Amino acid sequence: QSVLTQPPSASGTPGQRVTISCSGSSSNIGSNDLYWYQQLPGTAPKLLMYSNNQRPSGVPDRFSGSKSGTSASLAISGLRSEDEADYYCAAWDGSLSGRGWVFGGGTKLTVL
Amino acid sequence: QVQLVQSGAEVKKPGASVKVSCKASGYPFTSYYMHWVRQAPGQGLEWMGIINVSGGTTTYAQKLQGRVTMTRDTSTSTVYMELSSLRSEDTAVYYCARPLYGGNGLDLHYWGQGTLVTVSS
Numbered sequence: 001q002s003v004l005t006q007p008p009s010a011s012g013t014p015g016q017r018v019t020i021s022c023s024g025s026s027s028n029i030g031s032n033d034l035y036w037y038q039q040l041p042g043t044a045p046k047l048l049m050y051s052n053n054q055r056p057s058g059v060p061d062r063f064s065g066s067k068s069g070t071s072a073s074l075a076i077s078g079l080r081s082e083d084e085a086d087y088y089c090a091a092w093d094g095s096l097s098g099r100g101w102v103f104g105g106g107t108k109l110t111v112l
Numbered sequence: 113q114v115q116l117v118q119s120g121a122e123v124k125k126p127g128a129s130v131k132v133s134c135k136a137s138g139y140p141f142t143s144y145y146m147h148w149v150r151q152a153p154g155q156g157l158e159w160m161g162i163i164n165v166s167g168g169t170t171t172y173a174q175k176l177q178g179r180v181t182m183t184r185d186t187s188t189s190t191v192y193m194e195l196s197s198l199r200s201e202d203t204a205v206y207y208c209a210r211p212l213y214g215g216n217g218l219d220l221h222y223w224g225q226g227t228l229v230t231v232s233s
Contacts, residue, residue: 002156035218037157044207044223045149045157056212056221088157090218098174101147101159101218 003028004089004104011110017077020107022089023070028102030070032092036063039086039106048087049074076109084111114138116208116224123230129196132227134208141189142166145216148182148193150204160206162216163191198231205229 005023012018024030036049047056049065052072064075076083089104119133134146148160161172163182170182176195184191191208205226212221 033217035220037220039157044209044226045220047212047219047221050212050217050219056219086156090157090159092218100171100173101162103157103159106156 002105003093003102004091006087006089006104006107008105009108009110011112012076012079013112014079014081016079017075018079018109019076020074020087020089020109022072022074022104024072024091024093025070025095027095028070028091028093029067029072031094034065034067034072035090036065036074037088037090038083039088041085045088079111081111084109114210114222116210116222118206118208118224118227121228121230123232124198126198126200126231126233128198128231129194130198130229131192131194132206132208132229133190133192134224135188135190136210137189139210142186143214144210145214146182146184146191147209147211147218147220148180148206149209149220150206152201152204155204158204159218160193164216165191195229198229200231203229203231 033051037045038048039045052067053065062078087107093102115137117135147162163170181194208224209220210222212219
């Protein structure tokens with residue numbers, strides 16, 4: 001069971017806006033930056049968002065990130081077929097039971 | 113351009129150790145941390161640890177403490193991840209990954225191609 005909780009699946013039609021949530025606690029999301037990754041089948045993960053809402057060069061502005069309290073979300077607008085992938089959130093967890101970086105369990109996005 | 117090239121696939125027996133290498137090029141090697149992340153078949157991502165390539169200090173995931181060792185060789189711009197006392201649950205693709213910026217954050221913009229480690233009797 002992951003420290004960060006994501007819905008296992010999400011879906012949308014081309015052109016639609018979809019959001020993927022990531023829920024944590026005060027020891028991770030509540031006090032540290034949030035990161036998002038996209039992983040296409042059979043490939044290494046790709047950094048989509050860092051420092052909650054910053055996009056690396058090359059990531060379309062259709063992708064946006066937000067954080068509030070102990071939850072965060074990734075929004076994808078103008079959904080495209082190539083957005084079909086697994087999405088992971090991640091944050092530093094400073095809890096006494098195990099300090100380290102933690103990932104969410106991942107959300108499989110299907111473009112219908 | 114930044115490149116991280118990992119060593120090839122490994123098959124190991126339970127109880128054995130494996131050492132995966134990650135050769136970096138295209139940037140000042142000692143200016144960036146390196147993380148290791150693994151992914152079991154059909155599963156999610158798991159952070160394993162980080163090495164300060166400049167000083168060699170490490171931080172490991174608590175779950176792997178005592179079994180994982182990360183080192184680096186600055187003469188060859190290579191980082192290594194060794195995992196001992198292998199179990200079937202360690203079967204996974206292992207990635208090295210470098211942050212976009214020069215800190216120890218998880219802004220992992222550059223990834224190796226992955227190394228499949230299979231643990232089987």
